[in-house]
Amino acid sequence: MSSANSNVLLVEDNPGDARLIQEMLADSDGDSFRLWRADRLSAGLDMLSSGDIGVVLLDLSLPDSLGIETFCTMFAHAPQVPIIVLTGTDDEVMALHAVKTGAQDYLVKGEVNSNLLLRAMRYAMERKEAERALRESEERYALAAAGANDGLWDWHLQRGRAYFSPRWKSMLGFADDEIGDDPEAWLALIHTDDITTVRTQLANPQTLSGAPLNVEYRIRTRNGDYRWMLCRGMAVCDRDGLPLRMAGSQTDIHARKLAEERLLRDSLHDGLTGLPNRNLVTHRLHQSIEHMQRQPERRFAVLFLDLDRFKNVNDSLGHTTGDKLLIECGRRLGLCCRPHDTLARLGGDEFVLLLEDINNATDAIRVADRIQRHFATPFLIDGYELFMNCSIGIALSTPEYHHADELLRDADTAMYRAKADGKACYALFDADMHHRAVAALDMESSLRRSIDREGFELHYQPVIELQTGRISSFEALIRWPHETRGLISPAEFIPLAEETSLILPIGRWALREACRQLRQWQTADVRLAGLGISVNLSARQFSDEGLVGQVADVLEETGLPPACLKLEITESVLMVNAQLALSRLTQLRAMGIGISMDDFGTGYSSLSYLQRFPIDTLKIDQSFIAAMAHTVEGAEIVRAILNLGKALHLEVIAEGAESAAQVNMLQDMGCPLTQGYFFSRPLPHHEAETLLRSTFLTR
Template sequence: MSGERLGARGTIFAGDGLASEKCRVLLDGLGEFGAIVVDAETNRILDINTTALALLGAKRDEVIGRDHNQFVSPTGQECSSAADSGKVVDPSEWVLCRSDGTSIPILKSVLQIEVYDRKALLESIVDISDRKKAEENLRRSAFFDSLTGLANRALFVDRLEHCILRAQREKEFLFSVLLLDLDRFKFLNERLGHEVGEQTLVAVADRVKKALRDVDTVAIQTDTTHTLARMGDDKFIILLEGVHRNEDVVRVAQRIQALFDQPLEVNGQEIFTSASVGIATYNKKNTSAEAMLRDADIALYRARNQGRGSYVVFDEVMHAQAVERMTLELDLRRAVEREQFSLVFQPIVSLISDRITGVEALARWKHPERGTMLPKDFIPIAEEIGLIVPIGLFVLREACRQMQLWQEQFPSDPPLTVAVNLSSLQVRQPDLAAKVKDILRETGLAPGSLHLEITESVLLENDRHTVGTLRKLKKQGIRLHMDDFGTGYSSLSYLHQFPIDVLKVDRTFIKKLNEDSGKSGLVGSIMAMARNKGMGVIAEGIETDAQLECLKEMECELGQGFYLARPKKVRAMGKLLSRQNG
């Protein structure tokens, strides 16, 4: 038996490791593929090519004669050994166990051959690590958020649907959904930049995950009983399983909100934020994941309206209100298409001459079923769904057109002016200045006769675009008013950064003007400081003679309020102006 050696269990091997010339040809012919020859009866390795050795990270003498199963293992679906079946095996996924203890995924094909009249198996193997990584990346992109690593909406909905099916089978099983929204994140993102915004989201995700683990209420995404996910933008959502009382869920919501008592550290700076939470607990009426998400979203909307850092538990009353709101949204869209809006005008009066110097244009919605609706009942909705832009342009055009007619009918020196409110969304429109210029040209109204009113929230955004837009409007000759001054966070020292001409002191200060000396002192200080900075002042909400007299003593130039004149339709306003000019 020259040139041969006796292997384990009497298996015959070629002295150089090649079982036969036939094997040599086959192994060499496989080229870049790994190849292993296995004795079909003993499952011992007869030979192996250099490609397979490189994949194993082993030397030939460490492999030849060893049990095949020591190096090649099934992934779970295949049989424990190719030799067990005695048949040709189509390409399937296996695991190659390397000499350093690591493993790599492979694709293995098996072909039956004969070596010295003994049945053998020729395995060709291919490293599919790159393909498996790509598949894993694809899977993660489909079910996990790339920024935070949390489960994404698709995976969350899938787990939520499983909970619903379980609850339908098991009457005692209950679960809840907590939808979190970071307060003022959009402002933070625009003010500090997109990169800081993303890092803030990652910091929030990490803090919530850690807190939920620490309190042993919810595990991270890999836990099969609870799920924390990112729903997109600045919204996160938690699926709490096995809860029995709303009080337990509320405690979790409170614990999460308490996380934001301390600032987040992002890129070397402290970020202060808070979270509003909407809570929906499963009931038999929830037959789909989307229904539960809708309920949580309705509760979240209510929480945001209550103020930053609030939480609300969904109930059926909210559902009815949500249906009502959806109906109103649909009606509002139709109203824009059918131009169901009109204007009323409230006089702005000189407190020195008692003459009307201008008017403020106020929108009214002529709803076909509800009657005339005030701005407070539809403007917030219009802002949320983006309809404030077309509504605002309608109001602006009609106000300018009407004022031009009044100026022709009732000439005065200086001419009458019209004030129109702008929302923050309108100011953020890149073409606002151009649109205003077009409307002035179309209606023939002089730019100096148009006063645009903005709120403090617009200035709080303080981005380049907002400042640039305001300066473009100012350059056209339009005057800018700060509406509701004193209700937000602005200060006169802060206002110098913006081209503001007039401050409108909010009605809350005027209301107790003659009752609260502190209010009187504050209004007096505002007027004095405004004059020093070259700004005018308009007192809003004058409702009594005592308030009027107090403002006159302070030498306030302009006033507006029900005591002076209520908002009037076009014809009534025309008659008032006619009497003044008569």
């Protein structure tokens, strides 16, 4: 027994009765009580305020208070302390009234003994403690419910009535008196799309047997809106397993559901244009394929669209303008769709259009033509008038397609064919495209393996001095010995290397190998100190920021004098970015390296470029040499280029000399240098060395 519970306050004015109570408490076996006594109600109230009292024994008839008022005054002063009323035999009715008012028990003087007194005191304190614990539990429950902000409900299944807490009603905007105790008043508010699920859950035998209820639904508020709620509860059954009642809570989850819907939308839609993204269009493609497999007569098509030269807009006007252009392109494309078609943005400047329920390829082509017409009108973005075309690849549904990725792949392949055909057009996918794409992929893989093991060769074609017949220099030309196809020419694999950026490691290897080989020849014979080597640079190599540093590293590594190296570029390379080209060529020329313009006459051929750029050599394209012997115009073009080179103090080399007639004409025109099959095809390094010794070193 705690020290507080051992304190007993006896309020009794009769000394004999007080002594009797004291003796009974003293005879208690195992219980130790400390008795406090007051003979007046006022004195008892003071003692009750000054110490921890476990129980009060109260006589109702006191000098300063009488009857039920005595109890009421004491109870009001300390309602948490259990009170046992002491009364005479004639006051038993009053004692019962006191118990109904809040007393824990009553004892009749003259009839009470020690055991009865102690038992009454013990029960009084236990009941009061139980009341206190229950009250705290209820307070904790109420506080938890209020803190959780949930509405409570309690459905008596046998009576068919339900209780809805004020919070349950207020979270829907209703006053406490606006919803009665009919469960249908609740169910009638649930959204028609959700009510079947809710009723099924409520009627589920497992739920009625006590399994937890957990269901989400939309419910109508007082103003007519719908909000998402989570309803949780549990049924209580009798000893026979019959459900008696079901109770639970209702939680507002509207914000969470809206956030989930936003996340779902974001996962399926493009953040910039709001159009479906790859995930959503892939899902719908899967559905279309499944429908076609069930109904083979159904046809659909996939249009893969890529904006032509969109990168120029981003690079010149900025990404903000580019984004606005993409949004407007998406809007125009949407005008070309039917409501049940799917227009998606895959990312960047790529869009996909899924055309459902078409008759044949003509329907898809008609849509492609419509798109091209819509794009014919310029776009007005940020005050700029922008002309934008798109290349379109079309893949038609066939029973052979089983996966969405296959259709997207083939439509993409057809789009690249359209772009190769000149942009602003469309192309229908066919099986040959797939075979070519697979072959290109296989070639790319082989290229990568060859790069890793440096599995390339350089062949060397001599440049001949026409007056002496001696070798002036070599042009290094790359060859690729394929494991199964033999020697592959640059015309076949260089475009693929450009497209995949593999040209960079290939180009670095070719430059290093050409310089190494020439330096080896020079070291072997000092008479070759003036021999030169020319190496072709692609557009991708020339635009590489590290080009100048790479050239410097190669020269330092191989020990080749810079004057012995000449880099060949085409006119088109210079025109991609004239300002960058001028800066880069100036840096290379400052190192002492020669610069040659390859295929002169086939590009822009602007005299201003020859004046602006630090160029040493012009190479006349072989097409002019071939035409020279057949037409007067062809001969005059060659003569004009030779005269131009002389006037600008540029070295001139005629490419593609294949006959004695061509060589004689070039000699007559005063052409200083030429190369071609008439003199030698490109040779492996050991054959080139043999030729070099038989011509250069013997004349």
